[in-house]
Amino acid sequence: MDKIIICRCEEVDLEEIEQTVNKYGSSARETKLRTRAGMGYCGGRTCRPMIDTILEQLTGEKPKDKIPLKVQPPVRPVSLARLGDKTHHE
Template sequence: MEDIIICRCEEVTLQHITETATKYKCSAREVKLRTRAGMGFCGGRTCRPAIDTALATITGETPGHDIPLKVSPPIRPVSLAVLGGKSNE
């Protein structure tokens, strides 16, 4: 159960998140900065609900918008080449 990988991009397990959150009694954002969960390639889009849920269980933190996990979701990821008009794909 504890071996479950929450953040696949950075390979952060539920155990690592649980230990960090318990040891430092920290917010979801601090867990992110300490473990790198949610800082990987997908930008936290995949694991953010899981991190929020884990933190809600461990520290009772309710996910809010005051100090969020810093995700600024775009509608879809766009490369700079597309933005600059050098590519259509």
């Protein structure tokens, strides 16, 4: 068992991400879209920093000031009922 899981939700391993980046020269976002790493239930909360690090190591580029993988709401898992609930507290 030598597999190193990176994205737990979508079960994407290190080798697959490395191969994708090497084959397509993909950015963090493109890598995410191609492999689904970071697109699971948790919204990339665990693997986001790892994907950034892998990209940094493979491309040799230091992270820029913009967060590589755009953060989008909801930033926590939330039920659809709650998502649609627009009740404002007083």
